[in-house]
Amino acid sequence: xxxxxxxxxxxxxxxxxxxxxxxxxxxxxxSIDSASVxxxxxxxxxxxxxxxxxxxxxxxxxxxxxxxxxxxxxSVEADTFPGGxxxxxxxxxxxxxxxTFPPFRYVYGSDTAFSNALSLKIMPVELDSLExxxxxxxxxxxxxxxxxxVPDWIFWALLGIALAGVGVSLxxxxxxxxxxxxxxxxxxxxxxxxxxxxxxxxxxKLAESGREKEFYTNLVDILRTYLERxxxxxxxxxxxxxxxxxxxxxxxxRDNQPRIKQILELADFVKFANIRPLPDDNIxxxxxxxxxxxxxxxxxxxxxxxxDGKPKTKENKQ
Numbered sequence: 279x280x281x282x283x284x285x286x287x288x289x290x291x292x293x294x295x296x297x298x299x300x301x302x303x304x305x306x307x308x309s310i311d312s313a314s315v316x317x318x319x320x321x322x323x324x325x326x327x328x329x330x331x332x333x334x335x336x337x338x339x340x341x342x343x344x345x346x347x348x349x350x351x352x353s354v355e356a357d358t359f360p361g362g363x364x365x366x367x368x369x370x371x372x373x374x375x376x377x378t379f380p381p382f383r384y385v386y387g388s389d390t391a392f393s394n395a396l397s398l399k400i401m402p403v404e405l406d407s408l409e410x411x412x413x414x415x416x417x418x419x420x421x422x423x424x425x426x427x428v429p430d431w432i433f434w435a436l437l438g439i440a441l442a443g444v445g446v447s448l449x450x451x452x453x454x455x456x457x458x459x460x461x462x463x464x465x466x467x468x469x470x471x472x473x474x475x476x477x478x479x480x481x482x483k484l485a486e487s488g489r490e491k492e493f494y495t496n497l498v499d500i501l502r503t504y505l506e507r508x509x510x511x512x513x514x515x516x517x518x519x520x521x522x523x524x525x526x527x528x529x530x531x532r533d534n535q536p537r538i539k540q541i542l543e544l545a546d547f548v549k550f551a552n553i554r555p556l557p558d559d560n561i562x563x564x565x566x567x568x569x570x571x572x573x574x575x576x577x578x579x580x581x582x583x584x585x586d587g588k589p590k591t592k593e594n595k596q
Contacts, residue, residue: 303386303389303391304327304328304329304333304334304362304384304386304391305327305328305329305391306325306326306327306328306381306382306383306391306392306393307325307326307328307393307394308323308324308379308381308382308393308394308395308396309323309324309326309396310322310323310324310379310396310398311324312398313397313398313399314398314399314400314401315371315398315399315400315401316371316400316401316402316403317371317372317373317374317400317401317402317403318370318371318372318403319370319371320352320368320369320370320371321368321369321371321398322366322367322368322369323366323367323368323369323396324364324365324366324367325363325364325365325367325382325393326362326363326364327362327363327364327365327384327391328361328362329361329362329363329384329386330360330361330362332358332362332363332552333386333387334384334385334386334387334391335384335385335386335547335551335553336363336382336383336384336551337383337384337385338382338383339354339356339550339551340354340367341354341517341518341519342354342517342519343517343519343520344519346369347373347377348371348372348373348374348375348377348400349369349370349371349372349373349377349400350369350370350372351367351368351369352368352369352370353366353367353368354366354367354368355368356550356551358550358552363551371398371400373400374400374402375399375400376397376398376399376400377397377398377399377400378395378396378397379397379398380395381393381394381395466507467576468504468507468508468575468576469508469571469575469576471503471504471507472500472503472504472507473568473571475500475503476500476564476567476568476571479493479496479497479500479564480564482496484496485557485560486557490548490554490555490560491548491549491552493560494544494548494549494563495545495549497541497545497563497567498542498545499514500567501513501541501542501567501570502514502521504571505521505525508574508576509530509531509574511524511525511528518542518543518546521538521542522535522538522539522542525538530574531574534570534573534574537566537569537570538566538570540563540566541563541566541567544559544563545563
């Protein structure tokens, strides 16, 4: 073999790994930390997705609180690492029997990668026989403490002295400062606060600069804060499913529930699955939040009619 053929052979050998790396398909591996549990106990399913390019979507990802036959998904955690994704699904069993988990699916392009199937045996809880119930114990006189011998009038005397001390303190403060009025902080208007935060988010241009995850995180935080201030919904502590259920049961937010569903579900895909939405989707999602705030802003309070027959708002009453 001459020198020319040797160089050609070595070049071909060096190019093979490069093409092999790009040809590797994503791989999905599922595992469970226990083969059997008792009713009421927990088990954890771990799904590892080896896909360094992060080009697909885990379509079988359940939501926290979802019911699936004899068990519930009590919590769902998602994480990313340089080699792909890791999902931890914590389940709680409620009915005895055997459960088979079908392969989890990861869709990338026009192909689908499947994990291995899992199985879990749920054991019934053994109950004690009624014969083991012990009879009720008799009453016992507890030991007495020294304060049990203190007369009740001592307590009232001390309370009177404390109240007198508070009165004297208030009198001295009034004589020194001339007032006892406590200045109250003006409550935050949920509509104005949300619109101001949305305006600041728009000026940052996070989505336009390729920081979609930060954009959707801030946008959803503004929405959750508005829900808490406007409707008393503690959305910061809720999952997407819990928020949607609460909005569906509230007559003031029921009509906007589909719009909020689009916002929260797209934000979850961006934050947990590294999906990069189109610019039109970013604009649509931002406008949906603005429109929801506009549709649900508090109406001005109306006071009694003035002499001209026109209602006057509380702000213009004086």
